[in-house]
Amino acid sequence: MAKVLVTGATGFIAGHVILQLLEAGHEVRGTARSASRATPLNTILGDYSGKPVNIEIVEADLNSDAGWAEAVAGMDYVQHVASPFAAVMPRDHDELIRPARDGALRVLKAAKAAGVKRVVMTSSMAAIAYGWGDARPNPLTEEHWSNSDNLKDNTAYTRSKTIAERAAWDYMAGEGKGMELSVINPSAVLGPAMSRDLSTSLEIITQLMTGKAPASPRVGFCVVDVRDVADAHVKAMTVPEAAGERFLASGRFMWMSEVADVLRESFPDYRKKLPRGELPDWLLKMMTLINPPLKAIVPELGRERHCSNEKAQRVLGWRPRMEEEAIIEGARSLIDLNVI
Numbered sequence: 001m002a003k004v005l006v007t008g009a010t011g012f013i014a015g016h017v018i019l020q021l022l023e024a025g026h027e028v029r030g031t032a033r034s035a036s037r038a039t040p041l042n043t044i045l046g047d048y049s050g051k052p053v054n055i056e057i058v059e060a061d062l063n064s065d066a067g068w069a070e071a072v073a074g075m076d077y078v079q080h081v082a083s084p085f086a087a088v089m090p091r092d093h094d095e096l097i098r099p100a101r102d103g104a105l106r107v108l109k110a111a112k113a114a115g116v117k118r119v120v121m122t123s124s125m126a127a128i129a130y131g132w133g134d135a136r137p138n139p140l141t142e143e144h145w146s147n148s149d150n151l152k153d154n155t156a157y158t159r160s161k162t163i164a165e166r167a168a169w170d171y172m173a174g175e176g177k178g179m180e181l182s183v184i185n186p187s188a189v190l191g192p193a194m195s196r197d198l199s200t201s202l203e204i205i206t207q208l209m210t211g212k213a214p215a216s217p218r219v220g221f222c223v224v225d226v227r228d229v230a231d232a233h234v235k236a237m238t239v240p241e242a243a244g245e246r247f248l249a250s251g252r253f254m255w256m257s258e259v260a261d262v263l264r265e266s267f268p269d270y271r272k273k274l275p276r277g278e279l280p281d282w283l284l285k286m287m288t289l290i291n292p293p294l295k296a297i298v299p300e301l302g303r304e305r306h307c308s309n310e311k312a313q314r315v316l317g318w319r320p321r322m323e324e325e326a327i328i329e330g331a332r333s334l335i336d337l338n339v340i
């Protein structure tokens with residue numbers, strides 16, 4: 001049993017990490033941008049798990065030094081999950097890069113000063129699979145790094161994740177020596193939501209099930225279940241060989257139309273709303289004229305980014321469930337929460 005700090009405790013992935021840590025017998029403290037979220041969060045976690053939850057919440061923002069020393073005091077491990085994950089990309093990339101990178105460094109420095117043994121940081125497949133242009137390796141592995149300077153094959157978010165993870169490893173190679181770092185790089189995370197405060201990744205399901213598109217755009221992603229992503233975080237905390245390593249926590253690549261097919265099969269009541277077939281690329285480009293946020297997916301049209309999870313399986317003993325389960329359980333939770 002250890003004392004573990006989870007940053008960004010209010011988030012989708014963090015909630016599952018917290019519950020799995022508690023289930024394993026660890027004592028958990030969380031951070032949130034506002035301490036007023038402590039009571040609602042404990043209620044949400046308790047309702048989802050069916051057991052009372054009462055974790056302490058310390059107020060800390062990635063953009064400020066305040067609170068981090070108090071948050072890490074007395075902790076054996078830190079799960080650094082917090083990072084801005086916006087649906088709409090800001091024009092100024094620094095709006096995401098600054099909190100992601102500087103926040104990670106704040107957490108690492110505070111952890112080092114407090115004598116924390118190991119930090120597990122949530123990076124992303126975004127730090128591996130972007131900026132390659134047509135030279136993208138297949139499959140992508142932990143050996144690969146995104147090129148955040150190639151703006152044609154990156155967003156503010158993918159750049160923020162790459163730059164933050166690089167900064168973390170650079171810190172560990174210098175001032176951070178003596179502490180351990182392990183990084184988890186998840187792909188598109190689906191699976192059960194606990195509250196209506198949804199992660200951007202669950203938009204994949206809400207967009208499909210609320211009839212927003214007549215047909216699926218030709219985009220796709222590697223799908224993984226949030227419960228398996230949390231499991232990878234917990235394993236990376238204690239498996240000795242995980243120190244100094246990054247791990248892709250990813251399932252197989254699926255086109256949006258395949259995700260829609262899985263939903264159609266499992267939720268007959270939503271069949272009429274779910275898109276049928278694929279939207280021609282030219283039509284989607286036309287649609288950006290009346291719906292500018294769609295521009296964000298134009299560079300992704302037809303792009304396949306395949307990942308290997310062989311390392312997580314081999315080193316962590318990670319065994320993710322089928323992608324279909326992540327899709328179905330994610331949708332079921334959104335129905336139960338009256339989101340869709």
Ligand code: NDP
Nearest residue numbers: 008010011012013033061062082083084124188189199201
């Ligand atoms: P959520 O949006 O649910 O969680 C993000 C968390 O980060 C929230 O708790 C949020 O706090 C916190 N946060 C954001 N900005 C700040 C800030 N300035 N200071 C302190 N906390 C902040 O998303 P997920 O759970 O999906 O994402 C968690 C992590 O996983 C992120 O690092 C994300 O990049 C990464 N990831 C997610 C993937 C996915 O598909 N979901 C895929 C790969 C990586 P608040 O509640 O106050 O907004």
